Amino acid sequence: MGKRVGMEVSIAAAEVVGLCDVDVIAAYPITPQTHIVEHLSELVAEGHLDAEFVPVESEHSAMSTCVGAAAAGARTFTSTSSQGYALMAEICYIASSLRLPIVMAVANRALSAPINIWNDHADMMMSRDTGWIQTVAENGQEVVDLLLHAYRVAEDPRVLLPVIVNLDGFTLSHMIEPIWLPDKEEVDRYLPPYKPKLRLDPRNPMTFGPVGMPEVYTEAKKAQDEAMNGALPVIIEAWGEFEKQFGRAYRPVETYKTDGAEILFLTMGSISETAMTAVDKMRAEGKKVGLVRLRLWRPFPAKELVDVLKRAKAVAVVDRAMAFSTRSGPLCVEVKAALYDHGVSPYVQNFIAGLGGRDVTVEDFEAMAAKTGDGLSKGLPMAYEIVNVRE
């Protein structure tokens, strides 16, 4: 049986990765790194985990090591953040294009300049089109659950794509809270051993990642797009199996008090918990406000999202990163596109909040709801606003 423990979320993440019997962990151990790989290195050094821990000289090398190891048939793991993630980006594209089921935890942090080590979603948005499946956690329990889910999805022969589990830097990565950790037997029951379809093997030589001439590159990218779309039902199925075994339910799009709501917030990550508290407060005051949380960032669950948002009069999309000059944050751009594609047009107000570690409070959510309600009732043009910014 698993057990309820008090633990830093990063340590719990390392523990569950260890339970997944990873073969190779490659990581750059210096800032911007978390305790995730530090604890994994301890597990390996102390003999609790039979894996290769490769302390590389950069994040670029960390992902390169994972690519090589995964191509040879190993179960691999790495973790990074912000600037390190940016340095890794080149190889992230290669990992997904080679269809290697690498799993990575990203403690989401701002990108410099100005130098800032705190939490926002700039790095998540930077990696939007790297071709990785991306899930988003709201608390420590979800980090553990989603990492376990990540291996099952990534290695499924119908998917074979790398998976990122996003967790808010500091706000989650450095938080101590109660977490239910599964035991080895439970993990083994959920996660079958990895059986690679194709792998680098001297006895059966093959090439991974050759040149793709103009005659084939387009087809390769189309195949990748289809693989990403085809992953959606497998992701949902793996969450269904997770719920059956562990009792905790996950969906691509999750809702909180959306029944009868006229204004719906859309959030990602740990501010969703603060948003729930704000919704409770506003509901108690008779305000028809609800919350939609995007659990799955890639593949983007457009239809599932529109099915929920179309019931509201107004949507307040809370972005935690900039998309310069578009007058919409990166999440809102996609929401608007999805709504347009499905012929639905609620009033959409976009808020940029929580950049570079700026706190997002219950009061902020109340102010955003009031502003959205005001814009809706007065028929104001749909707006874009950076919350609490000093002019």
Next chain:
Amino acid sequence: MVEIRFHGRGGQGGVTSAELTALAAIEQGKFAQAFPSFGPERRGAPVMAFVRVSDRQIRTREKVYSPNFVVVLDPTLLQIVNVEAGVPEDGIIIVNTKLSPAQLRESLGFKRRLAVVDASTIAVEVLRVPITNTTMLGALIKATDVVSIDALRGPLEKRFGPIAERNLKACLRAYDETVVEG
């Protein structure tokens, strides 16, 4: 839900105080969060750490703005940090000091209830180092009952191993010696 703010200096173990409090609460079956004031860590600089404890699942990721209880590990901070900031009227400030509550109130003009203990002396005598993080947990528990001393035992053992017993002793002595204003 109860919120606690710890004031210390980098290297004094304020973050550990917060962690141990949260771990003890979780051991008691409660819900808790512990987190540092995120930023570049500097030895000796004023730092803070935070705890939330609740009987129900905690669903907020806000910073702590109005802590019910404040614990001051280092008396030299009282001159440079407003440790009373944001504390509601029924809050308690728990201070490592040689002064009595009345003397402390007079010299610094505190408005909230005070609890005091000479944790530096206890730490030096029991632990042989002037690190007051575990000692001040005894004062916190005496003043607030936010967790039980028993629940602290497991987390202390896990954290400190062979010197856990001495830390517990310092904690218990502070519990006995803490003076809480009526």
